[in-house]
Amino acid sequence: xxxLITGGAGFIGSHVVDECIEHxxxxxxxxxxxxxxxxxxxxxxxxxxxxxNEAHLKNVFxxxxxxxxxxxxxxxxxxxxxxxxxxxxxxxxxGTLKVLEYARLHCVKKVVIAxxxxxxxxxxxxxxxxxxxxxxxxxxxLSKWSGERYAxxxxxxxxxxxxxxxxxxxxxxxQNALGEAGVVSxxxxxxxxxxxxxxxxxxxxxxxxxxxxxxxxxRTAMESTKTGIFNISSCSETTIxxxxxxxxxxxxxxxxPQKYPLRQGEIEKSFLGNEKAINELxxxxxxxxxxxxxxxxxxxxxxx
Ligand SMILES: NC(=O)c1ccc[n+]([C@@H]2O[C@H](COP(=O)([O-])OP(=O)(O)OC[C@H]3O[C@@H](n4cnc5c(N)ncnc54)[C@H](O)[C@@H]3O)[C@@H](O)[C@H]2O)c1
Numbered sequence: 001x002x003x004l005i006t007g008g009a010g011f012i013g014s015h016v017v018d019e020c021i022e023h024x025x026x027x028x029x030x031x032x033x034x035x036x037x038x039x040x041x042x043x044x045x046x047x048x049x050x051x052x053n054e055a056h057l058k059n060v061f062x063x064x065x066x067x068x069x070x071x072x073x074x075x076x077x078x079x080x081x082x083x084x085x086x087x088x089x090x091x092x093x094x095g096t097l098k099v100l101e102y103a104r105l106h107c108v109k110k111v112v113i114a115x116x117x118x119x120x121x122x123x124x125x126x127x128x129x130x131x132x133x134x135x136x137x138x139x140x141x142l143s144k145w146s147g148e149r150y151a152x153x154x155x156x157x158x159x160x161x162x163x164x165x166x167x168x169x170x171x172x173x174x175q176n177a178l179g180e181a182g183v184v185s186x187x188x189x190x191x192x193x194x195x196x197x198x199x200x201x202x203x204x205x206x207x208x209x210x211x212x213x214x215x216x217x218x219r220t221a222m223e224s225t226k227t228g229i230f231n232i233s234s235c236s237e238t239t240i241x242x243x244x245x246x247x248x249x250x251x252x253x254x255x256x257p258q259k260y261p262l263r264q265g266e267i268e269k270s271f272l273g274n275e276k277a278i279n280e281l282x283x284x285x286x287x288x289x290x291x292x293x294x295x296x297x298x299x300x301x302x303x304x
């Protein structure tokens with residue numbers, strides 16, 4: 001079976017590539033390398049350096065005839081979505097639409113779409129489950145939600161099965177410090193390089209999920225007969241202060257970060273219920289935060 005992975009050279013995508021290869025899938029990557037890096041990919045991986053908005057995407061589908069698509073390519077920065085909402089919409093809405101349309105035309109068996117906890121906005125009730133009302137607070141979260149709705153409509157109009165996965169804060173090896181959950185890679189980089197450290201707030205909570213668990217969720221969702229929306233999370237809350245303390249302990253480096261007030265607009269508390277993914281997809285995170293952080297620190301140390 002052949003899987004086309006968009007955004008496969010990126011942080012999460014490259015782990016999805018590894019996961020699919022480990023499970024004996026033939027893998028084809030489509031990436032425009034705006035944020036991805038070929039060093040993230042195995043040497044023999046087939047890669048198309050193509051933008052999902054380019055007409056050439058059609059030829060890739062025609063040539064490769066993939067059985068499955070895992071769509072991770074995105075403008076993945078909340079900050080950039082404020083700076084350039086048009087580019088954000090072009091990539092995350094129109095790009096997703098093109099991927100879905102070619103998947104339909106080429107009778108793809110299933111599409112897995114990467115979405116985000118950001119679609120929930122500032123949650124009033126915790127943990128947030130999939131039925132929680134959506135309230136996008138950035139152009140990024142709005143464009144991710146649009147991608148979800150297109151996928152749902154393609155499923156209801158054209159029987160194109162899809163799983164929409166709303167990831168919480170993903171962390172792990174190969175993460176770019178500019179990503180959504182950049183705080184883990186920022187802390188590790190700063191600690192290992194003895195840089196000055198700053199924490200804004202500190203009591204705000206996040207739901208950190210290890211990237212290898214996310215990659216497994218993508219493959220499991222692709223193989224499942226179930227369709228629909230699923231939170232992919234650890235369903236546990238960690239404060240930024242706790243995260244810092246654990247990272248510094250595991251790295252064996254002590255530091256005294258400067259403390260500043262929480263930045264305006266930052267969500268105070270966030271964690272996602274993951275029961276639906278556990279019960280319906282049979283997926284469960286297998287890495288504790290401590291295990292995931294330890295593995296991440298080892299890889300950062302090795303690449304120094
Ligand atoms: N990192 C997180 O915590 C997180 C949380 C929730 C959702 N997500 C979603 O997961 C997916 C992967 O995110 P990531 O953190 O790995 O980001 P990333 O930036 O590392 O990966 C995105 C990849 O897509 C590629 N890309 C971007 N625009 C493209 C285009 N127009 N055509 C082709 N390729 C393009 C980039 O080069 C990059 O390799 C995204 O859809 C993102 O919205 C990430």
